[in-house]
Amino acid sequence: MAQKPGIPKGTRDFSPVEMAKRNYIFNTIKDVYALYGFQQIETPAMENLSTLMGKYGEEGDKLLFKILNSGDFMHGMTADEVASTSTLKLAAKFCEKGLRYDLTVPFARYVVQHREELALPFKRYQIQPVWRADRPQKGRYREFYQCDADVVGSESLLNEVELMQIVDTVFTRFGVRVCIKINNRKILTGIAEMIGQADKIVDITVAIDKLDKIGLDAVNAELAESGIPAEAIEKLQPIIKLSGTNAEKLQTMKEVLKDSEIGVKGVEETEFILSKLGALSADAQMLNNAIELDLTLARGLNYYTGAIFEVKALDVQIGSITGGGRYDNLTGIFGLPGLSGVGISFGADRIFDVLNQLDLYPKGAVNATQLLFVNFGEKEADYCLPLLAKVRAAGIAAEIYPDTVKMKKQMSYANAKQIPYVAIVGESELAEGKVNVKNMTTGEQMLVEAERILECIQ
Numbered sequence: 503m504a505q506k507p508g509i510p511k512g513t514r515d516f517s518p519v520e521m522a523k524r525n526y527i528f529n530t531i532k533d534v535y536a537l538y539g540f541q542q543i544e545t546p547a548m549e550n551l552s553t554l555m556g557k558y559g560e561e562g563d564k565l566l567f568k569i570l571n572s573g574d575f576m577h578g579m580t581a582d583e584v585a586s587t588s589t590l591k592l593a594a595k596f597c598e599k600g601l602r603y604d605l606t607v608p609f610a611r612y613v614v615q616h617r618e619e620l621a622l623p624f625k626r627y628q629i630q631p632v633w634r635a636d637r638p639q640k641g642r643y644r645e646f647y648q649c650d651a652d653v654v655g656s657e658s659l660l661n662e663v664e665l666m667q668i669v670d671t672v673f674t675r676f677g678v679r680v681c682i683k684i685n686n687r688k689i690l691t692g693i694a695e696m697i698g699q700a701d702k703i704v705d706i707t708v709a710i711d712k713l714d715k716i717g718l719d720a721v722n723a724e725l726a727e728s729g730i731p732a733e734a735i736e737k738l739q740p741i742i743k744l745s746g747t748n749a750e751k752l753q754t755m756k757e758v759l760k761d762s763e764i765g766v767k768g769v770e771e772t773e774f775i776l777s778k779l780g781a782l783s784a785d786a787q788m789l790n791n792a793i794e795l796d797l798t799l800a801r802g803l804n805y806y807t808g809a810i811f812e813v814k815a816l817d818v819q820i821g822s823i824t825g826g827g828r829y830d831n832l833t834g835i836f837g838l839p840g841l842s843g844v845g846i847s848f849g850a851d852r853i854f855d856v857l858n859q860l861d862l863y864p865k866g867a868v869n870a871t872q873l874l875f876v877n878f879g880e881k882e883a884d885y886c887l888p889l890l891a892k893v894r895a896a897g898i899a900a901e902i903y904p905d906t907v908k909m910k911k912q913m914s915y916a917n918a919k920q921i922p923y924v925a926i927v928g929e930s931e932l933a934e935g936k937v938n939v940k941n942m943t944t945g946e947q948m949l950v951e952a953e954r955i956l957e958c959i960q
Contacts, residue, residue: 614836663778
């Protein structure tokens with residue numbers, strides 16, 4: 503027997519039910535983005551490698567999927583170049599394009615390329631797949647979707663406030679309880695200054711960002727391995743362990759960072775955002791999820807310069823399901839400096855897992871067809887077709903079984919697709935001008951006038 507075909511590691515097929523669930527996630531996020539005035543764009547799956555390379559650090563560059571040039575990709579190469587064992591050098595010769603690694607860098611390229619056409623501030627959202635040549639493992643794929651929203655061309659902190667409202671609205675619609683964690687890279691920079699390690703800010707943020715995953719002892723060990731002195735690590739401990747309300751934490755940090763100009767600025771920005779969100783929290787209808795100042799939150803990407811966010815589900819053990827932050831000069835990499843922006847990204851794949859575990863998908867989002875007409879023959883089908891058109895015109899998804907086969911097979915089809923209602927028209931129903939409607943959940947059947955079929959299923 504011939505071997506079954508397969509798909510590349512780190513990629514997945516999605517069944518009709520899974521696609522219905524994913525579309526429910528995407529459509530919910532799209533609706534909320536649009537509600538807040540964001541407009542959708544799309545960028546190509548592939549970008550010029552010159553656009554992508556050098557934007558994600560050395561490790562990120564290694565994870566870029568590079569596309570072999572079409573035609574004679576070895577044209578003009580010397581024998582020594584062909585014999586080279588440096589894969590990066592060969593890739594530079596063989597490949598001019600690559601699959602996008604994220605949506606942020608292509609968005610920065612889009613803003614610079616279309617700057618004259620854009621009205622600032624520009625509020626865009628983008629829901630598309632990205633690719634990373636990572637080692638596949640549970641919860642980590644080589645192809646996955648990102649659901650980004652960004653505002654560029656405005657330094658107002660009201661943008662951060664609105665993005666947190668978007669996060670709250672999306673997860674309220676999903677029915678998922680979350681904690682929205684917030685911090686500020688300026689605070690982290692101030693902390694690094696305060697312990698006398700300003701030049702080690704990257705090492706410090708990378709280490710403390712792993713606190714939830716590896717624990718305090720491992721974080722301290724990593725800090726030591728990075729060359730941070732024991733006395734500096736000791737000074738860091740009270741901050742890492744800091745507890746209390748948001749207001750109490752802010753008050754403590756005001757005192758700790760009073761001699762750091764950038765640290766004070768970070769505290770002021772965070773206080774502004776939390777105060778605005780706190781006012782909304784006072785009305786349960788305005789903000790439904792907890793906002794927590796987490797001084798260990800660092801986010802891995804070094805282009806963040808201000809507020810940073812991360813969202814954790816409260817009822818499921820899983821990593822961050824949304825993240826983002828403020829970046830002051832992302833477009834500078836393409837020759838347009840000084841254009842500030844802030845954005846968030848929903849992790850669709852992790853949200854998919856959360857909704858599955860909590861069984862929070864609405865039935866209507868998963869069950870596409872609501873009504874199936876059984877097919878007993880040509881006369882019966884001719885009778886059913888106008889009724890089918892009427893049902894569809896009323897906005898109800900319906901279908902007729904295309905073949906005249908045994909009733910058992912048609913009912914099995916309805917069960918397999920989880921169709922809640924089946925319309926049966928046999929000789930007697932045809933003679934009386936009626937339809938027998940069966941509720942597949944309860945087993946109840948109703949014989950009704952043909953024109954009343956909508957009443958049975960609405």
